Amino acid sequence: MAFQPKVKEQLRIGKKNWYIAEHPAAPGIPYGQEGRAGVVFQLVNDHGEQSALKVFRARFRLPSLVALSEKLETLANLPGLEACRRIVLTLSQHRELLEQYPDLTYAVLMPWIDGPTWQEIVLDKRPLTKDRALALSCALAQSLTTMEERGIAHGDLSGPNIILPGLSAKYTGGTNPVSLVDVEQMYAPGLEKPASLSSGSAGYAHPQVAGGLWGSEADRFAGAVLLAEMLGWRDPQVCEVAWGESYFDPKEMQQDCPRYRLLTESLRRHWGDGAASLFERAWQSQDLIECPTFGEWLLALPAPEQPASAVFAAARTVAPMGTTPASSAPAESGPLQWLPSARDSFEATFLQALEAYRYKEWARRGNCCRSLCRKRRTTQPAVIAPATCSQRRKSNCGGVHSPPGLGG
Numbered sequence: 001m002a003f004q005p006k007v008k009e010q011l012r013i014g015k016k017n018w019y020i021a022e023h024p025a026a027p028g029i030p031y032g033q034e035g036r037a038g039v040v041f042q043l044v045n046d047h048g049e050q051s052a053l054k055v056f057r058a059r060f061r062l063p064s065l066v067a068l069s070e071k072l073e074t075l076a077n078l079p080g081l082e083a084c085r086r087i088v089l090t091l092s093q094h095r096e097l098l099e100q101y102p103d104l105t106y107a108v109l110m111p112w113i114d115g116p117t118w119q120e121i122v123l124d125k126r127p128l129t130k131d132r133a134l135a136l137s138c139a140l141a142q143s144l145t146t147m148e149e150r151g152i153a154h155g156d157l158s159g160p161n162i163i164l165p166g167l168s169a170k171y172t173g174g175t176n177p178v179s180l181v182d183v184e185q186m187y188a189p190g191l192e193k194p195a196s197l198s199s200g201s202a203g204y205a206h207p208q209v210a211g212g213l214w215g216s217e218a219d220r221f222a223g224a225v226l227l228a229e230m231l232g233w234r235d236p237q238v239c240e241v242a243w244g245e246s247y248f249d250p251k252e253m254q255q256d257c258p259r260y261r262l263l264t265e266s267l268r269r270h271w272g273d274g275a276a277s278l279f280e281r282a283w284q285s286q287d288l289i290e291c292p293t294f295g296e297w298l299l300a301l302p303a304p305e306q307p308a309s310a311v312f313a314a315a316r317t318v319a320p321m322g323t324t325p326a327s328s329a330p331a332e333s334g335p336l337q338w339l340p341s342a343r344d345s346f347e348a349t350f351l352q353a354l355e356a357y358r359y360k361e362w363a364r365r366g367n368c369c370r371s372l373c374r375k376r377r378t379t380q381p382a383v384i385a386p387a388t389c390s391q392r393r394k395s396n397c398g399g400v401h402s403p404p405g406l407g408g
């Protein structure tokens with residue numbers, strides 16, 4: 001990846017000046033998240049507005065991104081599809097910028113979506129409250145139902161491709177608490193089939209899907225696994241046995257393994273037979289058509305008792321006392337803030353302040369958090385070699401280190 005900008009480097013896009021943002025936990029390091037196809041940088045402008053710039057690796061810089069983006073734009077008002085609102089940098093429109101930075105050819109400017117990814121929540125192993133687990137699951141099911149009713153599928157549903165604005169400290173309600181990113185392989189009537197198709201991401205892919213995901217039912221298996229994970233995340237036992245970047249070890253897909261049994265029993269105990277049976281049906285399916293539709297999921301879930309804005313208020317309060325987090329990692333990728341709420345006990349408030357302090361110290365000493373780690377792998381490959389992180393697994397996380405002694 002040749003584009004390695006510095007913090008505050010200026011990019012003039014259209015009539016606006018944008019600057020490469022600094023990582024919130026690492027002074028001097030650009031805020032970028034690395035994926036399979038490229039790196040997504042956070043940009044800020046003079047008015048404090050944020051945008052995301054996805055810079056593709058050379059082999060993903062395709063002219064067809066221009067036509068694709070025009071079509072995706074028509075989906076951007078659907079819940080959770082804000083990332084479809086995009087501007088592609090082309091020679092005809094952005095010549096001066098591309099002459100200066102040829103690597104930005106066909107890069108995509110889109111809204112910045114604030115919040116942790118679902119992958120980060122899974123890695124964190126910290127349970128969600130019942131209300132939040134339900135609100136996130138319902139928001140995801142609602143979004144996917146709206147899509148399937150229009151014959152649309154994301155095509156690579158997975159933990160890193162789902163951002164949870166509901167869990168951001170900035171969330172005020174009004175928008176979907178769950179947002180899908182990485183939409184270049186989406187299926188929709190009228191969209192062209194990409195030259196190379198994804199068969200799904202590790203931990204979410206249906207083992208029987210050969211030849212890639214392309215069709216309106218493409219999300220049914222991955223979506224079922226994600227919904228089961230989200231619903232299961234209210235149960236500390238489920239969180240504790242999670243494999244890593246996904247709840248299931250990718251080798252376990254569709255196996256009658258202890259993780260599958262634990263999750264199904266937990267779904268049955270906490271959410272009833274309906275949700276458990278839908279997950280069983282997806283897990284045992286021969287193909288994607290056999291998996292439940294998202295409308296079926298929506299019907300099986302209890303309706304949330306409160307609006308999302310109320311459920312996610314004070315998004316960063318600590319886990320309730322007595323639910324000891326299984327891991328010591330911080331809840332979000334950015335630096336923790338000390339945000340006591342009126343409902344917190346003295347003990348909870350104290351622990352939260354201590355956690356924020358330790359996190360800050362840990363970040364200051366030069367350790368890395370997930371997104372920072374990904375960033376460093378991009379900008380300073382020599383600093384964090386893959387082997388330096390003992391917990392590193394495949395996919396887009398360069399390494400995960402937990403600050404010592406955090407949490408319970």
Ligand SMILES: Nc1ncnc2c1ncn2[C@@H]1O[C@H](COP(=O)(O)OP(=O)(O)O)[C@@H](O)[C@H]1O
Pocket residue numbers: 033034035036037038039040052054083110111112113114117160161163181182183
């Ligand atoms: N619009 C966005 N706002 C904020 N973060 C984003 C946005 N789009 C992507 N990201 C982050 O960047 C990561 C990589 O982006 P993604 O589009 O998934 O790239 P890839 O196609 O390489 O997997 C995502 O996992 C997510 O954490």
Ligand SMILES: [Mg+2]
Pocket residue numbers: 035036160161181182
């Ligand atoms: Mg991705």
